[in-house]
Amino acid sequence: MNSDERSILYEIGNAQFLNVSQLLSTACLYGSFLLATSISIYYLSSSNKPQVWTICILIGFMAFTLYLTSSIEVNLKLIFHSCMNSTGQGLIAQAELADKSVKIWNEVHGLPLTIMLVLSDSIVTWRACIMWKAENRVRGALIVLMTGNFVIQVVDIVWDSLDLANSLSLSLDILSLGISLVTNALTTFFIGLKAWSGWFH
Structure with missing residues (x-):
């Protein structure tokens, strides 16, 4: 064996x-996530809450499971x-074969994370828009920002699926995390600001 x-x-x-x-840690947390999901669905199904919340929870659960x-x-x-x-061709060839064998799974691996990221950002943005429903400029800015966030996340996923490892791919990864x-x-901030102003008025 050489160096x-x-x-x-x-x-x-x-x-x-x-x-x-990392996998063991994620698997351990999955039990807690499963328990929280079950409690949430039970609570929502026994109340008059909108069904959209149940759908959001199920989407998040399925994404995390994936x-x-x-x-x-x-x-x-x-x-x-x-x-x-x-393979009998040395460690270098074996390492390359291992990387090729998980190529499609690496693409699948990033999709659920993006789904959960966009879903959580959408829920927070929706809540802020509800709290600032009288301020069209604030709502408009938040909607535009969330729309840009969604578009960049989709572009990043599509670009990664094309397997184009270059500076643009890295820039998109950084941009997608940054805009999120x-x-x-x-x-x-806007939710906290509204809550703060409501506390003193």
Whole structure:
């Protein structure tokens, strides 16, 4: 085993350790998420709350389930192809085969995260618009920002699915996270501002 293969073996082992640790943490949190989802659906079904909330919860639950499922599949395939299924062509070829085997799952892996991100931003924006229903400028700005957020998230997912690893792809990833953060922060600010002003008036 030469120095390059030792380096690759170290990287594979390190990546697998981190991936499995993250997967175990996510799987443990899934139980809490399942319990919270069950309680929420039971509460909403026994009350007169709009059905849209139940739909949002179910979409979030299915997205998180898809994320966990894809995470399990990615880790199992990586472990199998990089550590168990020897190609006889060296570690470099084996590592490349492992990466190719999870290509489609890596694309699926990012989709549920984007769904949950857009869903949470939409709910917060909707709440802010309800609280500022008398201020058309505020509502308009929030709607425009959320629309831009949605468009950028969709473009980012489509661009990633094209497997074009370049500077634009990295810029879209940063932009998608940035605009989501700005949307969430701004809508939360307006919600807090309305609550604060209502407290003193």
